[in-house]
Amino acid sequence: MKKRIPIVLLSILLVIVIAGVAFLAVRMVVKSKNEKDNSISTKDSVVSGAQVAETIYSDHYKVGIVQTGLGSASKDCYSGFMLEMDERNLLGNIEVTYVVEDNEEVCRTKIKELLDGGCDLLYTIGRFASETAAELTKDKPVVFAAVNSPDVIGLVDSNEVPGGNVTGVSSYTPCFEQIDLIKMLMPKAKTVASLYSGTDPDAVEQGIVAAREAENIGLTCTQYTIDDKDSLTGALDKIKDAKTETIYVPVDKFLYANIDTLITFSHENKIPIFCGDETILAQGALATSVISYESIGRKAADMVHDILFEHVKTSTLPVAYKHDCTNMVNAEIRDKLGIEIPATALGEVEMWTPPTEPPAETKPAPAATKADEAAESKAE
Numbered sequence: 001m002k003k004r005i006p007i008v009l010l011s012i013l014l015v016i017v018i019a020g021v022a023f024l025a026v027r028m029v030v031k032s033k034n035e036k037d038n039s040i041s042t043k044d045s046v047v048s049g050a051q052v053a054e055t056i057y058s059d060h061y062k063v064g065i066v067q068t069g070l071g072s073a074s075k076d077c078y079s080g081f082m083l084e085m086d087e088r089n090l091l092g093n094i095e096v097t098y099v100v101e102d103n104e105e106v107c108r109t110k111i112k113e114l115l116d117g118g119c120d121l122l123y124t125i126g127r128f129a130s131e132t133a134a135e136l137t138k139d140k141p142v143v144f145a146a147v148n149s150p151d152v153i154g155l156v157d158s159n160e161v162p163g164g165n166v167t168g169v170s171s172y173t174p175c176f177e178q179i180d181l182i183k184m185l186m187p188k189a190k191t192v193a194s195l196y197s198g199t200d201p202d203a204v205e206q207g208i209v210a211a212r213e214a215e216n217i218g219l220t221c222t223q224y225t226i227d228d229k230d231s232l233t234g235a236l237d238k239i240k241d242a243k244t245e246t247i248y249v250p251v252d253k254f255l256y257a258n259i260d261t262l263i264t265f266s267h268e269n270k271i272p273i274f275c276g277d278e279t280i281l282a283q284g285a286l287a288t289s290v291i292s293y294e295s296i297g298r299k300a301a302d303m304v305h306d307i308l309f310e311h312v313k314t315s316t317l318p319v320a321y322k323h324d325c326t327n328m329v330n331a332e333i334r335d336k337l338g339i340e341i342p343a344t345a346l347g348e349v350e351m352w353t354p355p356t357e358p359p360a361e362t363k364p365a366p367a368a369t370k371a372d373e374a375a376e377s378k379a380e
Contacts, residue, residue, distance in 0.1 A: 056089075057090070057093050057309050059093060059308070059309060060093050060094070060095070061093065061094050061095070061120040061121065061308050062094070062095045062097070062117070062118055062119045062120050062121075063094045063095070063096050063097075063119070063120065063121050063122075063123060063304065063308075064096075064097050064099065064111070064114035064115075064119040064121070064122045064123070065078060065081070065096060065097070065098045065099065065122075065123045065124075065125070066099045066101070066107065066110060066111055066114070066122060066123070066124050066125065066129040066133065067098075067099065067100045067101075067124075067125040067126060067129065068101065068102055068104075068107055068124075068125065068126035068127075068128045068129040069102070069125065069126045069146060070100070070102055071279070072279070072293075073146060073171070073251075073277065073293045074125050074126060074146055074293075076292075076293035076294045076296075076297060077125045077145040077146050077171070077293050077294075077296055077297040077300070078098070078125060078297060079294060079297060080292075080293065080294035080295060080296060080297025080298045080300075080301070081123060081145075081297035081298065081300050081301045081304075082096075082297075082301075083294070083297075083298065084297065084298040084301035084302065085301050085304075085305075088301070088305060090305065090309070093309075094308075097114060097117075097119070099114070104128055104132075107128060107129055107132065108132050108136075111129070111132055111133050111136055112136060115136060115137055115140060119140065120140065120141075120308065121140060121141045121142070121143065121304060121307065121308060122137070122140060122141070122142045122143070123143050123144075123145070123300060123304060124142060124143070124144045124145070124168075125144075125145050125146050126146050126147070127146070127147050127148075127153070127201070127202060129144075130142065130144035130147050130150075130155060130166070130168070131153070131155065133166075134155055134164075134165075134166045137165065138164070138165055139165060140165065141165055141166075141167075141307050141308075141314045142165060142166040142167075142168070142314075143166075143167060143168045143169075143300050143303050143304050143307070143314075144166065144167075144168030144169070144300075145168055145169045145171055145293075145296050145297060145300045146171045146293070146296070147168065147170060147171065148170065148171065148172045148173060148202050148205060148206065149170065149172060149205060150166075150168065150170055150319055151319070152205070153201075155168075156319060159318060159319040159321050160318050160319075161315070161316065161318070162314065162315055162316075162317065162318070162319060163315050164314070164315055165314050165315070166314065167303060167314050167315075167317045167318070167319055168300060168303065168319060168320070169296045169299045169300045169303070169319070169320040169321075170319055170320065170321045171291065171293060171296050172291075172321065172323075173202075173206050173250055173251050173276050173277070174289045174290075174291060174323075174325045175206050175209045175210040175213060175250065175276075176209070176213045177289035177325050177327070178210065178248065178274055178275070178276065178287075178288055178289045179192070179210050179213040179214050179217065179219075179248060179274070180213070180217060180289075181274055181287050181288075181289055181327060181349075182214070182217075182219065182246050182248075182274055183217050183218075183219070184327075184342075184345045184348060184349075185286070185287060185329065185339065185341050185342075185345055185349070186245070186246065186272070186339065187342060189219065189245045189246055190218075190219060190220060190245065191219065191220045191221075191222075191242070191243075191244045191245045191246070192214050192219050192220075192221050192222075192244065192245070192246045192247065192248055192274075193221070193222050193223075193224055193235075193239045193242075193244045193246070193247045193248065194207045194208075194210050194211045194214070194221055194222070194223045194224070194248045194250075195207070195224045195226060195235060195239075195247055195248065195249050195255065195262075196223075196224075196225065196226065196249070196250050196252050196255070197225075197226050197227070197252050197253070197254035197255060198225040198226065198227050199227065199254065200252055200253055200254060202250075202251065203250050203251065203252035203253075203254075203255075204225075206250030206251065206252075206276065207223060207225075207248075207250050208223070210248050210250065211223050214248070221248075222238075222239075222242070222244065224238070224239070226254060226255065229258065229261075232255075232258055232261060232262075233261075236261075236262075236265045239271065240265075240269055240271075244271065245271065246271065246272055246273075246274060247262075247266065247271055247272070247273045247274070248273075248274050248275075249262065249273055249274075249275045249276060249280060249285070250275075250276040251276035251277055252276070256279065256280070259280060259283050259284075263283055263284035263285070266284065266285070266337075267284065267333075267336060267337070270337050270338065272285070272286035272287070272333070272337050272339060273285035273286055274286060274287050274288065275287075275288045276288065277290055278290055278328065278352075281328060281330050281352060282330075282352075282354070284330070284333055285330060285333065286329065286330055286333050286334060286337065286339065287327070287328060287329045287330065287349070288327075288328055289325045289326065289327050289328070290325060290326055290328060291323040291324070291325055291326075292323070292324075295323065296323070299320045303317060303320070326350060327348055327349040327350065328349065328350050328351075328352045329341065329349045329350070329351055329352060330352050330353075331351040331352060331353050332353065332354065
């Protein structure tokens with residue numbers, strides 16, 4: 001009995017030693033595996049972050065693009081969208097139907113047809129198309145562009161939290177920046193006339209905003225609401241009689257249609273026009289501050305990607321609102337009107353001159369389908 005005790009103790013000790021060695025061995029293996037897993041996880045996260053643009057999606061969607069403007073800005077909103085989708089390799093994942101229609105009644109019918117045809121998302125370019133799409137569907141996502149103040153007109157609850165099935169990229173006319181140009185280029189100027197059509201809601205809003213900004217920076221602003229050619233002539237007579245020093249013209253279909261009258265008046269009376277976009281600048285206005293409509297289309301494509309392929313809720317996707325602006329001065333008109341731009345402003349503006357040779361070829365926007373091209377050609 002006495003001889004058995006040491007043997008039992010020895011056996012127990014041996015078991016403890018073996019168990020301890022086994023525990024240490026297992027711990028080292030687990031630690032080694034964890035370190036390896038962490039290394040792989042870190043590496044994978046870096047790679048996935050670098051390859052976001054190369055993500056391959058298997059999903060396919062029907063996207064309707066409805067454009068209600070025929071000008072270059074609306075076309076750039078479309079081309080920018082398609083270029084961004086192409087660069088993201090997503091054109092194979094979307095079936096695009098492109099509608100260009102400036103007739104409001106026909107436009108409404110086309111939007112209904114798209115929705116009835118199983119469209120998964122609408123990309124709308126222009127206020128009427130966007131408001132109509134928002135009216136006709138409350139469940140399909142609508143991403144807009146070329147809408148100045150979506151929160152003001154009720155397209156969204158707020159720019160920060162849209163709250164419904166509609167969001168997009170505001171292409172607000174940079175009225176503040178355009179009015180500020182007056183003080184930058186003509187610091188001694190004290191008066192400006194804000195001229196806009198009373199039948200164009202966007203133009204009215206721009207004209208009013210411009211007038212408020214003018215007052216904020218110390219300019220006396222008189223607003224003229226134009227309804228027809230007679231009221232335009234009458235307003236120009238009043239501007240001349242009041243010896244108003246500058247004129248502000250927003251993006252306005254009626255005034256664009258009568259641009260020759262405006263420009264002739266400006267040049268004959270040496271009253272410079274500060275305008276809403278490059279179209280009037282090229283026609284003979286003095287200066288403008290512009291945003292890139294192609295970049296707006298690209299931002300809209302980002303949103304469509306997030307909604308369709310990343311399943312981000314439209315109601316929580318903020319409206320993209322602020323854009324970089326470029327101040328542009330028509331150098332020929334500056335000389336013609338005898339405007340001396342302060343040296344302090346020269347670094348803040350780009351001098352625009354009429355092109356002297358055909359522009360270099362640029363990569364065209366990928367066409368959706370031949371049928372879409374035919375539709376666009378017919379609409380124009």
